[in-house]
Amino acid sequence: MTKKTKIRIGNAGGYWGDDPDALGRQVRGGQLDYITMDFLAEVTMSIMQKQRSHDPKLGYARDFLAMLEDVLPDLLKNKTKIITNAGGVNPVACAEAIAALAAKKGLKPKIAIVYGDDILENLDALSAKGCAFKNMEDGRDYSAIKGNVEAANVYFGAGPVVEALKWDPDIIVTGRVTDTGITVAAMIHEFGWDFKDWDKLAAGIVAGHIIECGSQSTGGNFTDWHLVSSFENMGYPIIEMNADGTFVVTKHSNSGGLVSVDTVREQLFYEMGNPKAYITPEVVADFSSIKLAADGKDRVKVSSIKGFEPTPFYKVSMAYQDGFKVLGTICISGPNARKKAETFGNIFWSKVGKNFAATETEYFGWNACHRSLGHQEDGNEIILRVSARDPDQAKLRRFSKMVPALILSGPPGVCVLGGAPKPAEVVTYWPALMPKSAVRPHIALFDLNSNCITNEKIVDADVIGSFEPSNMNTQRADKPKSTVLAAIQSGEGPKSVALSSIVLGRSGDKGDMSNIGILARSPKAFEWLDSWLTAQRVKDLFQEICFGPVVRYTLDNMSGYNFLLDASLGGGGTLTLRTDAQGKTFAQALLRQMAPIPQDVLDDVKKHANAK
Numbered sequence: 001m002t003k004k005t006k007i008r009i010g011n012a013g014g015y016w017g018d019d020p021d022a023l024g025r026q027v028r029g030g031q032l033d034y035i036t037m038d039f040l041a042e043v044t045m046s047i048m049q050k051q052r053s054h055d056p057k058l059g060y061a062r063d064f065l066a067m068l069e070d071v072l073p074d075l076l077k078n079k080t081k082i083i084t085n086a087g088g089v090n091p092v093a094c095a096e097a098i099a100a101l102a103a104k105k106g107l108k109p110k111i112a113i114v115y116g117d118d119i120l121e122n123l124d125a126l127s128a129k130g131c132a133f134k135n136m137e138d139g140r141d142y143s144a145i146k147g148n149v150e151a152a153n154v155y156f157g158a159g160p161v162v163e164a165l166k167w168d169p170d171i172i173v174t175g176r177v178t179d180t181g182i183t184v185a186a187m188i189h190e191f192g193w194d195f196k197d198w199d200k201l202a203a204g205i206v207a208g209h210i211i212e213c214g215s216q217s218t219g220g221n222f223t224d225w226h227l228v229s230s231f232e233n234m235g236y237p238i239i240e241m242n243a244d245g246t247f248v249v250t251k252h253s254n255s256g257g258l259v260s261v262d263t264v265r266e267q268l269f270y271e272m273g274n275p276k277a278y279i280t281p282e283v284v285a286d287f288s289s290i291k292l293a294a295d296g297k298d299r300v301k302v303s304s305i306k307g308f309e310p311t312p313f314y315k316v317s318m319a320y321q322d323g324f325k326v327l328g329t330i331c332i333s334g335p336n337a338r339k340k341a342e343t344f345g346n347i348f349w350s351k352v353g354k355n356f357a358a359t360e361t362e363y364f365g366w367n368a369c370h371r372s373l374g375h376q377e378d379g380n381e382i383i384l385r386v387s388a389r390d391p392d393q394a395k396l397r398r399f400s401k402m403v404p405a406l407i408l409s410g411p412p413g414v415c416v417l418g419g420a421p422k423p424a425e426v427v428t429y430w431p432a433l434m435p436k437s438a439v440r441p442h443i444a445l446f447d448l449n450s451n452c453i454t455n456e457k458i459v460d461a462d463v464i465g466s467f468e469p470s471n472m473n474t475q476r477a478d479k480p481k482s483t484v485l486a487a488i489q490s491g492e493g494p495k496s497v498a499l500s501s502i503v504l505g506r507s508g509d510k511g512d513m514s515n516i517g518i519l520a521r522s523p524k525a526f527e528w529l530d531s532w533l534t535a536q537r538v539k540d541l542f543q544e545i546c547f548g549p550v551v552r553y554t555l556d557n558m559s560g561y562n563f564l565l566d567a568s569l570g571g572g573g574t575l576t577l578r579t580d581a582q583g584k585t586f587a588q589a590l591l592r593q594m595a596p597i598p599q600d601v602l603d604d605v606k607k608h609a610n611a612k
Helices: 022-029 044-054 063-078 091-104 120-128 159-165 181-191 198-211 261-269 337-352 393-402 484-489 523-532 535-541 586-591 599-611
Strands: 006-011 034-037 081-084 111-115 149-154 171-174 238-242 247-250 284-286 291-294 300-303 306-308 313-333 358-364 381-390 424-435 442-447 452-458 474-477 503-507 514-520 550-555 560-565
Touching: 006 181, 006 198, 022 034, 022 063, 034 063, 034 181, 044 149, 044 313, 063 081, 063 091, 081 181, 091 111, 091 171, 091 442, 111 159, 120 149, 149 424, 159 171, 159 181, 159 442, 181 198, 198 238, 198 247, 198 261, 198 284, 198 300, 198 306, 261 291, 261 300, 261 503, 261 514, 261 560, 313 337, 313 393, 337 358, 337 381, 337 393, 381 393, 474 535, 484 535, 503 586, 514 523, 514 586, 523 599, 535 550, 535 560, 535 586
Parallel strands: 006 034, 034 081, 081 171, 111 171
Antiparallel strands: 006 238, 111 442, 149 313, 238 247, 247 300, 284 306, 291 300, 313 381, 313 424, 358 381, 442 452, 474 550, 503 514, 514 560, 550 560
């Protein structure tokens, strides 16, 4: 077939629970060749496994069907293909449900399936063949969780999706294919890119990373949210990809939101890790090579991306049963709400004790997310949030009973927020690696007449490489060198201003590590930050939250710094007792800090703002 020179790929969902109307807006807002939708997170797979264990017809993102129902006729008419990992742990059941939905409308979409990523039943056999499954974050041995694993899925890349596209399906439903893989697959298929053309593949991965979180690149979660003219009819991102690997990020012209160099920069820093080694199954992308340029209203051109051969491994996401947790809340009103809330907290723990695996006390309206970095002495109302985690569920029952018992046993001004809380099962994330050679993806077509899969094929794994990360310009701080108060005060002075006046920020990640991306608003701001916003300063400021090292990466190409805060999420995922389980608010804590910013830096920022 004749290869295209340009394709348009839109995203209509970045997580399970995203805007249910986004797909309709993408379909009807203008012509697209492909639409990708990501539904899967690390712990999502275990939720789906539980659903399937209760009903063999479940285990996929059922929300997708409701989104698809209204737009399926338009998709088929426009010849817009959907690629989605909504299949979860049961892609076949998802395909069956799509077929049933289509039949009611008298439609016959061609449905392809990608699966084989679910290795839960094969863990023992794979382990016997040498797959160690060590925890890739802390090095713990797999034996620590063997027998308690509830979900285990390999992160496939674009390879099997490209093979499925050869059947020219209308919809591809996958299991655990990476968020970026479902996007770059369309490019490889349409342009005929070689699987070893690292630079083009890296460009596709960067494009996929920009759009994988839905409206987070089109004005959602944007530091300068006040510049977004409307959050109504929110536009979702679109990639206009060229065969040479350059592309434009945009959105439908009749939609809300904003696409700018800054909205794209912020999204690129989200969950970035080591900028020179953004590892995917297909390729390793070098984010330090990316060039961004405005290309008109709501258009940003992206170019010059470099890539390297991939690693020989697939990432494996496991989830295992890890005890129970419970949390309770009461609302305390002012005056002196903070002191009253602290008193209630002390009363509670004195009665319940702290003989649990972990406990947490948070004060919403005062310092729940940012501790001392909140710069606030009191609140009109404060929600006291107490929580505990333990392998023994019976120990948590006394905790549950004592939460409502607080209401009449302390200071006045208390509002009831529910009764006795119920303990919930904790399912913990276990990331591991396994050789790509140990598993092979499957693809198949779903036959609408026989209501079963046909043409099943086992295809090759993604390219096996031997990448090893190289050194980059980094700083590291292992221990605090001052108190939090001293670190805060070191930035305060008669002429100090908030750090947000010269930077943008975006944060959040998974596991027990969070990243904070800080992006300078001008060249002089970037230069000044180099010596002021060090890894040590960030470690000092976040020491109440971050208990591991802080590493700083410098990205000259995007005038930014990426900070990795290890052991900063209380275990992360469902394990943590903190409200901010992914560090999504960390950047805001840093942006509000005061700094002695020189006047020439402030003037330079103002000049660049006026030039936009």
